[in-house]
Amino acid sequence: MLKILSGNQVKILDLNHQQELGISSLELMEKSAHSFVEWWAGQSFQFEKAVAIFVGSGNNGGDGLAIARLLSKGGINVNVFTCFDSEDKLSPDTSTNLNLLPAGIPVESWTLFDSSRYSAVIDSFLGVGLRGELRPKAISIIEKINSFLGKGPIYSVDLPSGLPSDESLSNLTPVVSASFTLTFSFPKLSLLFPEHASVVGELVLLDIGIPDESHERLEGENYYLQKKDVIPLHRRFHRFSHKGDFGKVLIWAGQKGKMGAAILAAKAALRTGSGLVTLQIPESERQIIQIAVPEAMCVFDPVDSHDFDAIALGPGLGQKISVEVLSSFFTSTHCPLVIDADGLNLLASHPELIAKIPKGSILTPHLGEFSRLFGTTYSSHLDRIKVGREFCLKYELNLVIKGANSAICLADGRVIFNSSGTKHMATGGVGDVLSGILVSFLGQGYSPISAVLCGVYHHGLAGEIAGSDYGRSMIATDLVEAIPESFLALDID
């Protein structure tokens, strides 16, 4: 898995890589610029006017200068705007790239940028080298870049200029508001925070050839989960596999008026491969389940949890369950649980029960449920992750802080950010589908860590697949129906 390093570690990572391959920092900068231009070529952009490229004096600016040269070579009309004065010291590679610019490319001061004359802007002003408070001139430059907002796309190189790589931004700080952020080698931590969504825009990870193992040698507990990581975590079944191998799961969900949550979770569990799915529901609601999900069985009274390989608790459940019932359920259950929605709200009201939850269980709060569970509203995702991580280490539980790039805090202290998913998943019932997928993997004998990583990744991938068909019209049922394709995409049978 790709380790997410801090901005300060980038130089060490790059240096180690350069030494291993025997390449110079200039060659690595060239690779970065090539990866940007290759992505650009794949987008088939049609721009009527020129592309403006803002370049700073550091290596982020050097990337921009190399990009300007390569785009111009590819026939694109570019104009460079320097964010430094003649007396400013440039980084050596930036200076070299400035000298390598073909004579035909106009190079002007940032102050002369007229937003009406360009079709697109590339922001190569500041990257991971930003230190401390922005200086006044940098604020003016960022405002100048943002004067282009609404006139065309802004592509930020590595980071939107002004955004610190590892921290939550204070509201007062100006930052370039990118349409796309194209980040090198690994997503900088701050690019994954929900509070930065409006300045990061669409996030694109560009590979510059530094292998995951090189990241692993450096300190850090944050990771980025990608397709290649989840493929080997899957269990493989064989010719003689029987339905018992695929697990027996119980989903304790639903109440009058909220049976849809139970249906979605049950269908998701079946589509993920569960052998047997039983729903614990109010008896009055049995008919809707038997019609909507004939493959599922129903029980109406508390069951012996030993009969199941995994149990999900919460979707549409309501909060009428007594502390005593919940407490004795936790104490008598030994299989891992998935706890979502009202299951989490019950825990928020009775935090003394948390210590009784079976170890390895998976809790899946969205940001609102997270605030309720931890009793505070967090504005900084960094704080949220810190608290979540400590909680998981203390109670030996796994936590999925849901949203774009869901943050998975594991019982072993790692925090893993998911790469799959789409904005079209922000629709009712999608969280219930996740509960069904997770309980299914647990029931199939996946370790809690494998289950949570595979489950969150598949859920996002199925969302992408359904989203590409339905766009903003996508509903949770479409996501369930896309689960089979998410397995095909990973070549898992």
Ligand SMILES: NC(=O)C1=CN([C@@H]2O[C@H](COP(=O)(O)OP(=O)(O)OC[C@H]3O[C@@H](n4cnc5c(N)ncnc54)[C@H](O)[C@@H]3O)[C@@H](O)[C@H]2O)[C@@H](O)CC1
């Ligand atoms: N070998 C490398 O280091 C590589 C770096 N790359 C690029 O280089 C970037 C990092 O380069 P650098 O370390 O030179 O840093 P940056 O270019 O990100 O930032 C340094 C610049 O920021 C200015 N600055 C810092 N703090 C400021 C503040 N508070 N207010 C105003 N200006 C401030 C400095 O004066 C300097 O001009 C990465 O983000 C990436 O884009 C890539 O080319 C890959 C290789």
Ligand SMILES: Nc1ncnc2c1ncn2[C@@H]1O[C@H](COP(=O)(O)OP(=O)(O)O)[C@@H](O)[C@H]1O
């Ligand atoms: N903008 C987004 N990008 C990616 N995934 C998203 C986005 N918004 C929501 N999701 C995912 O959709 C799911 C929504 O879950 P939840 O908020 O519990 O919904 P509900 O309670 O309606 O079922 C989560 O898994 C979350 O990660």
Ligand SMILES: [K+]
């Ligand atoms: K930048």
